[in-house]
Amino acid sequence: MKEEKPMTLFLLSAGMELSWIYAWATYLTLSFLHRSFPFPETLGMFLLASVLTALPQGRGWRVIEIAGLHFSGFVLAGLRMVYVFFGDPSHPFTNPAWLAQFLNKSRSPLEWVILFFVAFWCLFLWVRGVGLVRKPFRYRTLTSRFDLGLAAFFLLFFTKLLVKVKGGFMMEEDVSLFMVFSFLLFGLLGLAMARNPSEERKDFLPSFKGLGMILSFTLTILLVGSGLILFFRPYLSTLAEGAYQGVQMVARPMGWVLVSVLRWMFFRGIHRPEEALPPPQEGAPGPSISTPETGGWFELLEKVIGWGLVGLLGMALVAALGVGLYFVIRFLLSKTSRSPKKDALWRFIPSGWAWLKAFFARLRREVFQGRRGSAGAIHFFQDLLVWGRRSRTGRLQSETALEYGRRLKSRFPSLRREIDLIVTEFHQEVYGGFPLSHGRRVELRAALRCLQNPRHWPSRLKYWLREEDHLDGSPPSL
Structure with a gap:
């Protein structure tokens, strides 16, 4: 069976697992401790276990290295969970003072039970996170996880019903209700994506291709978005309350501006003539002068339009921030353009290993050359090739060799005699069969030293700075 979109199936499977695990953890924590189970720590511990399991796969790590990595991650995540339940809020998590205070504190039997309860959930989250990655994301595996989640939710709701009917205890807890819907959305979408037994390419009918793609994309986005909203609903509610209070604080000083704009929009150009009133008699109270009442509908309209404008302004601000953040992240993650000149110039710098290797090879030739016998013209021609x-x-x-010598002489006219001497002796030894004499060998060594003289480096430097690469791909050096 072909495995497609492993990352998508991993995220959907993680959503399924976390839905029923967090529902059970929240219900038990609210029942015994009267507080909710920390959601960010739950999500972080589960994903950390999955990432640390997937990281060493296929890298040939030792078992002790993998065990040490998991032990370090579990201890770090467990300490964070212990800090949330037992830590002193006056000390941050990075300050080890809270850990020393936690270890030196004496505990009652009930506190030990709570500590073992937290440790159990930490270990359970870690084991489930490891098991999520160790098993392949196939249809059978996803169906097993889906069945396990359904059984867990059935047992949870049956327990809540039993406690309500038999014990008369009704706990206000709606996390499990939202989690079951997110579990169903993640699970059904994951099963639909994993069920692909054949490797044949599937496509829409020619007349329904555009409509099918639009409907598939819309349905996928709707299911994933609904599942994410239901999954993060507890913290989205807290975020919405905080955002509502923030909008109130920001919009309160601008209330008079909105009222002025509304009055200008609805009462512009309307003039009400004042009625002539008779002069008040002595001793009689004068008529009260008041502005005409606008009625309750106008106040309601002001509130509706005001909140509508504030909502639109907030949505526009959030959209602008989101778009700006997207472009900033895209800019930071983008690669800069590669300049041919700079790229070629950087490649001129040889690596340390290549330089050392060439240095020791040359040193070996110089030291042991006498033991191998005198160098012939071929040796000097090879040095000429390296120099070129x-x-x-x-x-x-x-x-x-003759054509190459002509090209070298055309580029370095001041070294024509030395280049011509090396090429000529190479021809005589290879094609003529004449061995190199001692006098000619001395002349060739002098010619080679002249080629390597630093005074000729400026004439060689102008060819280093050109855009075209040298032919054999090796980095040039002096």
Whole structure:
């Protein structure tokens, strides 16, 4: 069976697992401790266990290294969970003072039970996170996880019903209700994506291709979005309450501006003539002068329009921040353009290992050359090839020695005699069969030293800074 979209199936499977695990953890924590189970720590511990399990796969790590990695991650995540339940809020998590205070504190039997309860859930989350990655994301595996989650939710709701009917205890807890819907959405979408027994490509009918793609994309986004909203609903509610209070604080000073705008929009150009009133008699109270009442509908309209404008302003602000954040992240993650000149210039710098290797090879030739016998013209021609390659004038594969010598002489006219001497002796030894004499060997060594003289480096430098690469791909050097 072909496995497709392993990352998508991993996220959907993680959503399924976390839905029923967090529902059970929240119900038990509210029942015994009268507080909710921390959601960020639950999500972080589960995903950390999965990531640390997937990281060493296929890398050939030792078992003790993997065990040490998991032990370190579990201890770190467990300490964070213990800090949430037992830590002193006056000390941050990074301050070890809370840990020393926790270890030195004497506990009652009930506190020990709570500590073992927290440790059990930490270990359970870690084991489930490890098991999520160790098993392949196939249809049979996802169906097993889906059945297990359904059984867990059935047992949870049956327990709540039993406690309500037999014990008369009704606990206000709606996390499990939202989690079951997110579990169903994640599970059904994951099963639909994993059920692909054949490797044949499937496509829509020609007349329904566009409509099918639009409907599939819309349905996928709707299911995933609904599942995420229901999954993060507890913290989205807290975030919404905080955002509502923040909007109130920001919009309160602008209330008079909105009222002025509304009055200008609805009462612009309306003039009400004042009625002539008779002068008040002595001793009689004068008529009260008041503005006409606008009625309750106008106040309601002001509130509706005001909140509508504030909502639109908030949505526009959030959208602008989101778009700006998207472009900032995209810019930071983008790669800069590669300049041919700079790229070629950087490649001129040889690596340390290549330089050392060439240095020791040359040192070996110089030291042990006498033991192998005197160098012939072929040896000097090979040195000429190395010199030309380092001068960014490598020899072509289809180029003869004579043609290569002509090209070197055209590029370095001041070294024509030395280059011509090495090429001529190479021809006589290879094609003529004449061995190199001692006098000629001395002349060739002098010619080679002249080629390597630093006074000729400026003439070689102008070919280093060109955009075209030298032919054999090796980095030039002096």
